[in-house]
Amino acid sequence: MSELYESRKSGGLLFRLRLLQLFAEVFGSELEQAVSNYETSDAKERLRMYLRETPQTSCWRWVFNELAQVTRCTSRHLGRIFQDVVGMSFREKRDEIRLARARELLATSKSKVVEVALESGYKSLSLFNLMFTRRFGTSPGRWRQKHANNGESENNRNKKIQQFAVCRK
Secondary structure: OHHHHHHOOOOHHHHHHHHHHHHHHHHHHHHHHHHHHHOOOOHHHHHHHHHHHOOHHHHHHOOHHHHHHHHOOOHHHHHHHHHHHHOOOHHHHHHHHHHHHHHHHHHHOOOOHHHHHHHOOOOOHHHHHHHHHHHHOOOHHHHHHHHHHHHHHHHHHHHHHHHHHHHHO
16 A cells, blocks of 8 residues: 555556556455346346336336346347246336326326326326226226215215214213
8 A cells, every 4th residue: 555655656557557456456356246246147137136126116117128228138038028027018017007106196186187197107198098998997087086986975974973973972
């Protein structure tokens, strides 16, 4: 270390090479381990690692070609291994995640249906309505009304039970 400190005065390439050598000696084994953990030769394992590390809340934004780049495999190969690892196609999984997000937004927010569609990753309201209706058997607006009515009727039922209990005392 003292030699390195003294050689800094001369600067230049020799100093930088010695500094790089010291860095490699100190951190080399840790860097190799980190790289070997991430750099697996198996595309399936890279996909599994990516799916484990990616929060479910951000998965609705997935783009197939970007996922192929992340897993370092061709689109065709990714399609096969995604089906094998997840049990459904990429499109089916992404749509499932988007529709679950849409249902959550419909149940918890007062946003317009078009806003829910956009916030769920759909660029077209008509496509969103079609996909939602296919999956849940009702339109997003009707699903929201039904869900809101169930919540209100349960609240009314609880109020009636409380009133009945007060009357009996």
